[in-house]
Amino acid sequence: MSSNDLRDADNGHLVATLQDSLSKLPASMVCFSNSLRHLFNESKVTGQDDATKKFLEVRDNTRQNAVVYTEKLLPLSENVVRSIGFFADYFQDLEFEDWAECLDDLIDDVEKAEGFCDLLKHM
DSSP: OOHHHHHHHHHHHHHHHHHHHHHHHHHHHHHHHHHHHIIIIISOOOOOSHHHHHHHHHHHHHHHHHHHIIIIIHHHHHHHHHHHHHHHHHHHHSOHHHHHHTHHHHHHHHHHHHHHHHHHHHO
16 A cells, blocks of 8 residues: 555545534534533532632633624635635536636635635634
8 A cells, every 4th residue: 555545544534533523513512502501500600619610711711702703703704605606606607708708807706715715714
């Protein structure tokens, strides 16, 4: 087996592991969210000792991250997906001659989408 074959097999395993983890993520997030809500609202965690202070820290950080995701990251992600969709529409909807005429617009759209991707990458 060559080193490329080993690398491809390794990458395939990593992709499969990632896909498995991502498939379980929604249920895990619901469980995590419900647990936080239960501990805070029903168990009335007070923060009087180190363990409960740490819990309140995790809860506050989770809330802050959720706000950042909702207000900043999600809209930017939607812009990236929308840009990719517009780009793909050019290939599906236009004949080659029409596509060639729109090439300058396409380049502008791709550069804009690249900017969105760069922003996402650095967030």
